[in-house]
Amino acid sequence: MVLASLGMTLIACSGSIEYGGTAGSAGSGGAGAGAGFSSGAAAGTPGASGAGGAGGSGVSTGAGGAGGTAGAAGSAGANPVLDTGLPGRALIRRLSNREYDATIATLLGDTTGYAGDFPGDTIVHGFTNNSDVQDVGPALVEQYVLAAEKVAEKAAGNVDVLLGCPLAEGEACVADFIERFGKRAWRRPIAAEERVELLRVFTDGQAAFDAVTGVKLLVQAFLVAPSFLYRAEVGVPVSGAPYAALTSWELASRLSYFLTGTMPDDVLLAAAEAGELSTPEGIAAQAERLLAAPVARVQVTEFFSGWLNLFAVLRLQREAEQFPAWNTTLPQLFSDETRAFASKVVFDGAGDLATLLTASYTYGDPSLAAYYGGTAGPLEGGLARIELPPDRRAGLLTQASFLATHSKEIQTDPVARGKFVRERLLCQGIDPPPPDVVITPPTITPGTTARDRFAEHEANPICAGCHVLIDPVGLAFENYDPIGQWRDTELGKSIDASGDLTDTDVEGPFVGVVEMAGKLAQSSLVSECFVRQWFRFAFGRVESDADDPRIATIAGGFAGANGQVRSLLVALTQTPDFRYLALESTP
Numbered sequence: 056m057v058l059a060s061l062g063m064t065l066i067a068c069s070g071s072i073e074y075g076g077t078a079g080s081a082g083s084g085g086a087g088a089g090a091g092f093s094s095g096a097a098a099g100t101p102g103a104s105g106a107g108g109a110g111g112s113g114v115s116t117g118a119g120g121a122g123g124t125a126g127a128a129g130s131a132g133a134n135p136v137l138d139t140g141l142p143g144r145a146l147i148r149r150l151s152n153r154e155y156d157a158t159i160a161t162l163l164g165d166t167t168g169y170a171g172d173f174p175g176d177t178i179v180h181g182f183t184n185n186s187d188v189q190d191v192g193p194a195l196v197e198q199y200v201l202a203a204e205k206v207a208e209k210a211a212g213n214v215d216v217l218l219g220c221p222l223a224e225g226e227a228c229v230a231d232f233i234e235r236f237g238k239r240a241w242r243r244p245i246a247a248e249e250r251v252e253l254l255r256v257f258t259d260g261q262a263a264f265d266a267v268t269g270v271k272l273l274v275q276a277f278l279v280a281p282s283f284l285y286r287a288e289v290g291v292p293v294s295g296a297p298y299a300a301l302t303s304w305e306l307a308s309r310l311s312y313f314l315t316g317t318m319p320d321d322v323l324l325a326a327a328e329a330g331e332l333s334t335p336e337g338i339a340a341q342a343e344r345l346l347a348a349p350v351a352r353v354q355v356t357e358f359f360s361g362w363l364n365l366f367a368v369l370r371l372q373r374e375a376e377q378f379p380a381w382n383t384t385l386p387q388l389f390s391d392e393t394r395a396f397a398s399k400v401v402f403d404g405a406g407d408l409a410t411l412l413t414a415s416y417t418y419g420d421p422s423l424a425a426y427y428g429g430t431a432g433p434l435e436g437g438l439a440r441i442e443l444p445p446d447r448r449a450g451l452l453t454q455a456s457f458l459a460t461h462s463k464e465i466q467t468d469p470v471a472r473g474k475f476v477r478e479r480l481l482c483q484g485i486d487p488p489p490p491d492v493v494i495t496p497p498t499i500t501p502g503t504t505a506r507d508r509f510a511e512h513e514a515n516p517i518c519a520g521c522h523v524l525i526d527p528v529g530l531a532f533e534n535y536d537p538i539g540q541w542r543d544t545e546l547g548k549s550i551d552a553s554g555d556l557t558d559t560d561v562e563g564p565f566v567g568v569v570e571m572a573g574k575l576a577q578s579s580l581v582s583e584c585f586v587r588q589w590f591r592f593a594f595g596r597v598e599s600d601a602d603d604p605r606i607a608t609i610a611g612g613f614a615g616a617n618g619q620v621r622s623l624l625v626a627l628t629q630t631p632d633f634r635y636l637a638l639e640s641t642p
């Protein structure tokens with residue numbers, strides 16, 4: 056068996072490791088370019104806290120070995136949280152199911168999709184790449200082995216093309232394949248002892264069966280190895296420091312999986328081999344290059360799908376009798392719309408968070424124009440820009456994908472909608488109900504509106520503590536029915552969409568989601584929460600309190616860069632969290 060022949064065992068990897076800090080003296084923030092800190096080169100000891108730039112500084116990178124560490128968050132008039140420059144923990148990363156399929160497609164051109172048979176990844180804060188919960192049990196191990204067999208069978212269909220040389224050349228051809236294919240599959244050069252073991256897999260398979268079977272077994276060996284399934288990182292120790300610098304190969308994997316969701320391409324592997332990722336500038340150059348690739352658009356839209364909790368969009372069902380405008384094609388159109396809108400804004404449009412929250416236009420199938428009461432422009436690449444009624448629609452929160460997903464089948468769900476804003480836009484934790492409380496939805500009394508029914512929440516002292524925050528936000532969405540269409544009345548009564556953003560930096564009354572979205576777009580809490588969501592997505596873990604100063608620093612730079620999303624993504628690759636590994640665990 057392949058696993059036995061290589062002496063490999065797939066295990067649950069949950070041990071934590073930390074990133075180390077960068078080197079040198081205090082760094083001052085640059086002008087509005089991204090993350091609000093300066094990062095040094097690989098050597099040295101942590102320096103003093105640097106000063107943030109006006110309104111949140113950008114990235115400035117140190118030269119040689121004397122770069123600066125992270126400065127404090129640069130929000131004018133605020134008491135900054137000092138960023139020590141020492142990054143937080145990180146866990147060994149297993150390929151998520153989506154990353155597995157994407158890696159097989161990049162490696163072999165096989166777009167079959169095998170991870171649909173795997174146990175589902177656990178969703179944490181909307182994201183499926185959280186290392187804290189990605190254990191490997193027997194069911195997943197079995198599926199990895201079965202998938203490797205299927206992939207190898209398909210790949211060996213034209214064995215000479217797979218190998219890049221005639222199999223008739225024997226071991227010389229296979230040995231060359233091991234070098235070339237191995238570097239791509241394992242995202243690093245193959246060690247001498249590994250070459251010997253891998254070649255033995257082929258020769259043993261050839262002796263027991265035939266040469267083609269030997270190649271199939273070899274491909275399987277690559278695909279069930281921890282070096283394929285995990286993004287293992289060891290780093291290079293920094294003299295006198297409690298941390299290690301990631302190697303160029305490890306950085307290449309980090310960059311690629313963060314920004315493209317798949318393995319490094321040939322250009323990035325070549326940059327790693329040439330040592331071009333040894334400086335912040337080299338990393339930033341590759342990050343910018345990757346963000347210009349079409350696959351980066353797909354990865355960015357995956358973030359938005361997770362952040363907006365849209366995994367259930369395609370499973371939406373509604374009764375046509377209840378909602379005459381509903382049909383079975385809508386869930387796919389809704390999903391495509393949100394992805395297209397996010398991609399167009401980030402990569403082709405204003406590129407900022409405010410536009411994502413307030414735009415009075417969207418992109419999608421022209422039929423959505425009538426659904427929203429808007430006007431569709433000409434088709435470009437299968438999409439139309441749809442101008443929306445500016446008094447009814449504003450950005451992501453008024454798109455049907457969000458509104459329908461955060462609704463019940465026959466009625467709206469003010470709690471789900473309000474809770475989302477508090478937790479995912481403002482990063483304000485909402486405590487669960489006390490364990491002895493029996494949760495029952497408000498009784499639907501004929502003639503009563505949602506606001507009438509939910510008034511009980513704030514009247515009940517057990518519920519009021521949380522619902523006084525949730526309901527005034529969630530009820531502001533009541534102009535949008537369970538399929539995301541506009542309505543002025545409910546049960547013949549005019550809808551009251553007034554609300555209040557209490558306990559925020561933009562608190563105060565408003566009417567309707569359009570006005571609320573405008574306030575949220577001006578909120579520094581929303582801006583920092585958006586950075587926090589990207590931090591979770593980039594590093595595959597939920598942050599701890601120890602990460603708050605770093606997140607505040609990045610958020611300062613994000614604000615200084617006018618909320619530019621692409622600048623934020625590049626800035627994340629410049630952090631000590633991205634470039635270093637600590638050698639000791641955080642208490």
